[in-house]
Amino acid sequence: MGQETMMKTVIFDFDGVIADSEIIALAELQVSLAEYGITVDWNTLLEKFLGASVKQIIAFAEARIDGPVDPDFQKDWYARLFERYRRELKPMPGAEAMLDRLDAAGIDYCIASGGSYKRLGVALQAIGFAERFEGRAFSAESVEHGKPAPDLFLYAAEKRGAPPADCVVLEDAIAGVTGAGRAGMRAIGFVGGSHLEGARSPHAERLRAAGAATVLTGLSGFEAAAFGAV
Template structure:
């Protein structure tokens, strides 16, 4: 029995363009200036712990609790004002429900961030008890931990899981978990670098790479 494991940000919700923009503001407060492509490559799929470790290494000083608090305050305000589901996400999930295919979320983001975002796009009930975060495991992506954890929680065989991911770290993590990874480059955060990022995902094992969710079932199951 197949189980689909979705990354969340940039896959089910068009949230990465908001999150990365707000993160860049927080980074600048620590003297870290990055262009958009570098921001995407470095932080797409990263956990809060990984982001803080990067900031501490680059800034050469500890990051206090205010970093995450201030980032989340701005982030959640922006989510509530303008976060939307990825085009076609609800329809795709309806089709999976109709076909009896199990699915869940395995996100590098925190449970707090995931919960706010799910509420904003109206998916909270749909993903009740099947939205998992790197908060629950020792290592975030590209380690396989969060995918293995999600599969165990769903009672799924690792080999029967199909992962939909927009990040290099996520595709790498899926491969390390022994799961097939399909890439996704439909998010607003990849505008202008979509072909480049698609090549990056293919290079670490994504096959195929999709630009929209309409073709997901065909890519994953041959039209199931």
């Protein structure tokens, strides 16, 4: 890799980028919303909830039912979700090899996720990445405003000691690409997750429209897209 890469910090979204988890999380969220009489089709789930924090999801539900959700909404959703994570969750194909290459090149990286720290912890443990990301997996719980606000990306950069202009972000969510741009960071889109089967091309166009410099369908080409050198 070229010298330019040594100046960069990579900020990864987690769900749908490092872990192939969105197909599980969105399916279980769909069930939880249906319990309140809220019917949401798959395309709407992709549009509304990729990159969303629990606070944003609850706000959506409460607006739809014009009242509060049960205090156990998150607990019940997470109980089903975590059971499936422990049984089914896998890393995104190519994620481990990509992270190994970044480690070998001395390139810093971290996670900036709309999910809670509890959800991140369970998922990282399930895919065997907990030790690799110890101390560098950040949640929207740490900031006032989740994606598409820039807060979480700026928080992650500060924690890693990296100027925003020296960070590159890999995101599958429109909210994440938007937030990265607002933080002054270069964003690369990703559409390789199972949740985007049958919708990769239109979602890639939406990511580009939101500001993604390029969009990847797999992780093997990440370094070339991020740094222009391999």
